[in-house]
Amino acid sequence: MKLDSNWFVEEVGGLAVSIKIRDKVHDEQSAYQHIEVYETEAFGYLLTLDGATMLTSRDNFIYHEMLSHPALFTHSDPKNVVIVGGGDCGTLREVLKHPEVKEVTLVELDERVTRVSEKFFPELCESNSDPRVQFHFGDGIQWMAEARAESVDVIALDTTDPVGHAARLFSPQFYRDCLNVLRVGGIVVAQSESPILNLELIKNIRLAMAEAGAQDIMTLSFPQCTYPSGWWSVTMARKGQGFDGFREADAMRKSFETRYYNAKVHAACLVLPEFMQEAFREERQGFV
Secondary structure, eight states: EEEEETEEEEEEEEEEEEEEEEEEEEEESSOOEEEEEEESSSSEEEEEETTTTEETTHHHHHHHHHHHHHHHHHHOOOOOEEEEEEEEEEHHHHTTTTOOOOOOEEEESSSSHHHHHHOTTTTTTTTTTOEEEEEEEHHHHHHHHHHHHTTTEEEEEEESSSSSGGGGGHHHHHHHHHHHHHEEEEEEEEEEOOOOOOOOOHHHHHHHHHHOOOOEEEEEEOOOSSSSGGEEEEEEEEESOOOOOHHHHHOOOOOOSSSSSSSSHHHHOOOHHHHHHHHHTSSSTTTO
8 A cells, every 4th residue: 555645556466446535534453453544636535454454435335245145135034244354344243134033243353344334334333333233353264163063044254355364364274164063054155255366365265264164155256346456245145054145025025225236237147268167177076
């Protein structure tokens, strides 16, 4: 990351994404990372962690909806959900829109991310007081290793890039712990970076999930203009059974509002471009 005059510039893989800013409105070094918030000219507030873009007010809804709703509408009856990371609470807000969800535990390492989000992104935190929510500020790896077996239906891994401490959240051992916590038919869904910039990483995530014992694996992609390359993905793994579509009728008549996700978008994002299909063919038969 660098500031070039009035522009926030993030350089990744020989590519730069620039957002014009008015001012830096928050700057702190927490116990874990450097948290900054900028007021931008066109995208509302911009949250960065250690110089990397996490979200903007304007386009975060795409990421949060696509990390949440495809997995929840794929599961037959998601009652218990765990979110690892996601301290900005946007994914939490989307998960809580599902009336069948009875309990959500958000496991975030850095409580300061949540407190900063409450100040600058209150719209993302509007459901934080929902009685179905439990907050646990601590290590998600430790939490998952100690959680009760077969107690959760969906796990959403709303994590930062796989560097430093967060790299362990992309390991076969961590996915093995996630699968242990899931009931049969449960789903773990992870943000899995850019298909065009990080294809090898996506392959490694899928292979790690397979090594952990996932029955089936699926990658979905979607646009995200303020993330490097403007194209992002999530990858889902299932315990004990394959992916056989999603609850399309329920998605079509959903009782809540979304700004990006709908049943047709869900169906469309299941279709992978040729280069991704080719990259995934080396995986064992049955994986998408």
